[in-house]
Amino acid sequence: xxxxxxxxxxxxxxxxxxxxxxxxxxxxxxxxxxxxxxxxxxxxxxxxxxxxxxxxxxxxxxxxxxxxxxxxxxxxxxxxxxxxxxxxxxxxxxxxxxxxx
Amino acid sequence: xxxxxxxxxxxxxxxxxxxxxxxxxxxxxxxxxxxxxxxxxxxxxxxxxxxxxxxxxxxxxxxxxxxxxxxxxxxxxxxxxxxxxxxxxxxxxxxxxxxxxxxxxxxxxxxxxxxxxxxxxxxxxxxxxxxxxxxxxxxxxxxxxxxxxxxxxxxxxxxxxxxxxxxxxxxxxxxxxxxxxxxxxxxxxxxxxxxxxxxxxxxxxxxxxxxxxxxxxxxxxxxxxxxxxxxxxxxxxxxxxxxxxxxxxxxxxxxxxxxxxxxxxxxxx
Numbered sequence: 001x002x003x004x005x006x007x008x009x010x011x012x013x014x015x016x017x018x019x020x021x022x023x024x025x026x027x028x029x030x031x032x033x034x035x036x037x038x039x040x041x042x043x044x045x046x047x048x049x050x051x052x053x054x055x056x057x058x059x060x061x062x063x064x065x066x067x068x069x070x071x072x073x074x075x076x077x078x079x080x081x082x083x084x085x086x087x088x089x090x091x092x093x094x095x096x097x098x099x100x101x
Numbered sequence: 102x103x104x105x106x107x108x109x110x111x112x113x114x115x116x117x118x119x120x121x122x123x124x125x126x127x128x129x130x131x132x133x134x135x136x137x138x139x140x141x142x143x144x145x146x147x148x149x150x151x152x153x154x155x156x157x158x159x160x161x162x163x164x165x166x167x168x169x170x171x172x173x174x175x176x177x178x179x180x181x182x183x184x185x186x187x188x189x190x191x192x193x194x195x196x197x198x199x200x201x202x203x204x205x206x207x208x209x210x211x212x213x214x215x216x217x218x219x220x221x222x223x224x225x226x227x228x229x230x231x232x233x234x235x236x237x238x239x240x241x242x243x244x245x246x247x248x249x250x251x252x253x254x255x256x257x258x259x260x261x262x263x264x265x266x267x268x269x270x271x272x273x274x275x276x277x278x279x280x281x282x283x284x285x286x287x288x289x290x291x292x293x294x295x296x297x298x299x300x301x302x303x304x305x306x307x308x309x310x311x312x313x314x315x316x317x318x319x320x321x322x323x324x325x326x327x328x329x330x331x332x333x334x335x336x337x338x339x340x341x342x343x344x345x346x347x348x349x350x351x352x353x354x355x356x357x358x359x360x361x362x363x364x365x366x367x368x369x370x
Contacts, residue, residue, distance in 0.1 A: 003367055057262060061269035065360070066352050069266050073345055076259050080338055083252040090245035091324075095237050096170035098230050100163050 160223055167230045171214045174240050178207050181247050188254045190309060199247065206239050238320035245327045246312045253305040256337050259303050263344060267294060272352050277316065282358050290347040297344035304337035 057072070058065040143292060151297055185191070185199045220226040278284040308330040317321045 014122075027258060040238070049278075051258075053345060055267055058230075061273050063352070063356055066266070066269060066273075066355075069173055070348065070352065071271070073259070073263060073266070075253075076262075077341060077345065080252065080259070083248065087248045087252060087334070090248045091327060091331065093241060093244060095234070096166060096173060098163075098166050098170060098234060098290070099230070100159050100227075 138360055152260035159297045160220075160226060163223070163226055163230060164217055164220065164230060167217050167226075167233055168214055171210045171217075175207055177244060178203050178210075178240070181243060182207075184246055184251045188250050190254045190257060191250065195313070196297050199243075202239075203243060203247075206236070206243070209236065239317040242315055242317045242320050242323065242327075245331075246315055249327065249330045250309055250335055253308045253330075253337075255306045256334065256341070257302060259341060260298050260305070263294075263298055263341065263348075267291065267298070270348060270355075273355050274351065277355060277358055280358075287351045287354050290351050294344045294347040294351075297340040297347070301314065301337040301344070304333040304340070308333040308337070 058068045144204070177204060182203050185196055185203065191199070210233075213229060217226065217229050220229060274284050274287050274291065277287075311330040311333070313324050315326055
């Protein structure tokens with residue numbers, strides 16, 4: 001009786017395992033088929049450069065005025081770095097994938 | 102009782118079933134995935150007509166890629182149009198040349214996209230896709246060309262501001278000297294700053310003059326000119342950073358005069 005019970009339990013486990021494997025295999029096949037379909041490769045759009053705001057210098061040449069001017073210049077120097085990224089993106093641009101495959 | 106024989110006996114059919122299941126699902130799932138994507142108004146289901154389904158998929162794929170590339174370029178060109186108008190160093194005539202060229206390309210690509218959208222056979226579609234490929238040179242030149250001019254223009258505007266700050270600093274140095282402070286080191290820094298700002302101006306103007314005459318017809322040969330202009334602007338930026346560092350040193354010294362109180366008497370020659 002116990003042997004029969006064990007045998008029945010074992011068979012049920014086997015059936016469950018088979019079903020699970022079939023499901024996983026089907027899922028893997030589905031995912032790989034989706035990936036095989038063409039995906040349009042779109043190169044990233046160019047980053048627009050930061051528009052530096054035109055600000056007037058402070059009046060006067062006190063320490064605080066000169067410090068404020070210096071902050072303004074630093075901000076604009078950093079904005080130039082963004083511009084240089086845009087230049088590089090333009091120079092390194094690659095045409096999108098226009099093949100049939 | 103579970104014996105080795107029992108295990109083998111019960112597992113073997115399972116292994117056979119698993120193997121068949123894997124083979125079956127890997128074979129049928131891709132076909133099922135393709136089928137469920139749907140087809141673009143070309144008639145009955147592709148099941149049973151694999152050649153027709155493949156052709157339709159090719160058309161869809163090619164059309165999608167073509168449209169995506171056009172969208173990408175049009176978006177970038179529209180941003181470029183806005184940027185061109187901000188370049189102060191360009192004359193109105195020069196701006197007009199660039200804007201009409203860029204707008205013309207936008208119009209051409211937009212019309213081409215509409216045509217591609219209406220194409221129904223692969224041969225016509227391929228011809229239209231080739232037009233996208235051939236027009237790439239226009240995009241490939243305009244993008245870096247305009248970005249270089251915009252950058253050089255901003256750089257020159259910054260040089261103007263830094264020259265104004267130099268005037269302020271010089272006034273402070275002169276006042277400090279009149280008060281008896283030793284200003285030799287600061288004067289040396291200001292000389293270096295003036296030199297750096299002048300070089301930055303030269304580099305930026307040269308960059309504009311280098312890229313201004315470039316045309317899409319010269320692509321890809323004119324890439325070297327674009328790279329050269331890029332290097333000039335890198336040099337100009339380094340000049341500005343060095344000039345700002347000089348100003349920072351001058352400000353620090355001027356502040357120290359204020360903190361120290363009595364001036365350091367300049368040595369009598």
